[in-house]
Each structure stands twice: as C-alpha cells, then as structure tokens.
Amino acid sequence: xxxxxxxxxxxxxxxxxxxxxxxxxxxxxxxxxxxxxxxxxxxxxxxxxxxxxxxxxxxxxxxxxxxxxxxxxxxxxxxxxxxxxxxxxxxxxxxxxxxxxxxxxxxxxxxxx
Amino acid sequence: xxxxxxxxxxxxxxxxxxxxxxxxxxxxxxxxxxxxxxxxxxxxxxxxxxxxxxxxxxxxxxxxxxxxxxxxxxxxxxxxxxxxxxxxxxxxxxxxxxxxxxxxxxxxxxxxxxx
Numbered sequence: 001x002x003x004x005x006x007x008x009x010x011x012x013x014x015x016x017x018x019x020x021x022x023x024x025x026x027x028x029x030x031x032x033x034x035x036x037x038x039x040x041x042x043x044x045x046x047x048x049x050x051x052x053x054x055x056x057x058x059x060x061x062x063x064x065x066x067x068x069x070x071x072x073x074x075x076x077x078x079x080x081x082x083x084x085x086x087x088x089x090x091x092x093x094x095x096x097x098x099x100x101x102x103x104x105x106x107x108x109x110x111x112x113x
Numbered sequence: 114x115x116x117x118x119x120x121x122x123x124x125x126x127x128x129x130x131x132x133x134x135x136x137x138x139x140x141x142x143x144x145x146x147x148x149x150x151x152x153x154x155x156x157x158x159x160x161x162x163x164x165x166x167x168x169x170x171x172x173x174x175x176x177x178x179x180x181x182x183x184x185x186x187x188x189x190x191x192x193x194x195x196x197x198x199x200x201x202x203x204x205x206x207x208x209x210x211x212x213x214x215x216x217x218x219x220x221x222x223x224x225x226x227x228x
Contacts, residue, residue, distance in 0.1 A: 006156075028202070032214075034214070043218050043219075043220055043221075044202075044204075044214075044218045046214060046215030046216070049214045049215075059212070059213070059214065059215050088154075089158065090156055092157075098145045099145060099206050099209070101147060101159055101162045102147065102159070102160055102204075102216060104149070104156040104157035104158070104159070105156050106155060106156040107154075107155065107156040109154065
C-alpha cells in the first residue's frame with residue numbers, strides 16, 4: 001500500500017531564516033506530487049505540483065520554491081522566511097491524471113516568528 | 114471559476130444520530146468529487162471519491178451522493194460515533210482543458226459527536 005511521509009511535523013523558525021520541508025511517497029511510481037498550504041481561515045491553497053523528476057509548476061507566485069530530486073521525493077524550500085509563510089503545509093500525491101484521488105500526508109506546522 | 118460551498122460550517126449531534134453534510138459547487142462540469150476528513154492538527158484523510166458517472170459511493174457507515182445537474186453532493190454518516198468528530202471537506206478537480214492542477218476545496222464542516 002502507498003504511504004506518504006512529511007517531516008518535520010512541527011517547525012518554529014525566525015523571520016529571514018531558510019526553510020526545507022521534505023515529503024516522500026512509498027508504494028507507487030511516477031506519482032504526481034503536490035504542496036498545499038492551509039492557513040487559518042483561508043482554506044487549502046495549491047503552491048506547487050510536479051509531474052516528474054525536475055518538473056515543477058507553481059500555481060501562485062510566492063516566497064517559496066520546490067524541487068523534486070527523486071521520483072518519490074518532493075521538497076519545499078525558502079531562502080528567507082516571511083511572517084506570512086506561517087501555516088500548515090501538506091504534501092499530497094495522486095495518479096498520472098489530476099482527476100484521480102489525491103492522498104495527503106500528515107502535514108508540517110510552520111510558525112515564523 | 115469553480116466555487117465550492119459547505120453547509121453547515123459546524124454541526125454538533127448526539128452519538129448514534131444519522132447526519133448529512135452538504136457540499137455544493139457552481140460549475141457542474143466536474144469529473145469527480147472527493148470527500149476528506151481532517152482531525153485537528155492532522156493531514157487530510159481521503160474518505161470517498163465519487164466519479165461524475167456515479168450517483169452514490171459507499172464505505173462502511175459513509176455514503177456519498179452526487180447530483181451534477183444540481184451541483185450538489187451529500188455525505189451521509191450513519192449511526193454517528195464520537196470518533197467521527199472532525200472537519201469534513203469536499204473538493205473537486207479543475208476542468209481538463211485549463212492546465213490547472215489545484216483541487217478546489219470547500220471550507221469544511223466541523224462535526225462534533227457528543228457521547
């Protein structure tokens with residue numbers, strides 16, 4: 001069966017510090033991978049998606065970047081965090097088509113102080 | 114632009130009660146609709162995926178229905194239990210010809226089942 005992991009689970013970082021969140025998927029090959037952010041009162045927002053190694057697309061401009069160095073690894077990064085980057089970051093995977101089910105990881109709670 | 118609405122925003126029921134959560138969407142040209150459960154501080158758990166060609170999908174005590182023409186889906190929970198307490202979210206994918214990937218989520222219904 002497929003599983004999705006995210007770490008760290010919780011992170012508190014000062015403004016201006018770098019960020020690296022990692023997501024890995026097991027039990028599937030060539031998944032579509034997604035990074036969402038869930039901010040209080042704002043619902044879920046898709047930040048990045050990837051259909052393959054090295055292929056990254058962004059849905060909204062922001063202070064963050066993403067990379068996919070391996071088939072089942074998806075990384076969310078920032079060089080300098082802003083207060084507005086605080087939120088709950090969720091990684092998800094889905095089949096080749098975006099119309100398949102999406103399965104979410106446990107999330108990372110990021111607080112920028 | 115697709116908009117997804119969930120009513121009510123919050124619901125509190127006694128244990129054992131059957132209940133219905135509602136999800137409505139403005140663009141009926143959807144390919145599927147997915148229901149999720151989110152516990153506080155946790156990720157989303159996929160409950161049911163109902164294809165546009167289906168009218169119902171069942172998993173245990175959960176039953177999801179879909180009426181594309183009216184832009185509505187319902188999630189029926191039978192014999193509710195305190196462990197069902199969570200936020201329930203519905204989501205639809207973007208149209209195929211837009212090149213977009215983001216699911217459009219409703220704002221969720223926060224359910225509390227009282228023991």
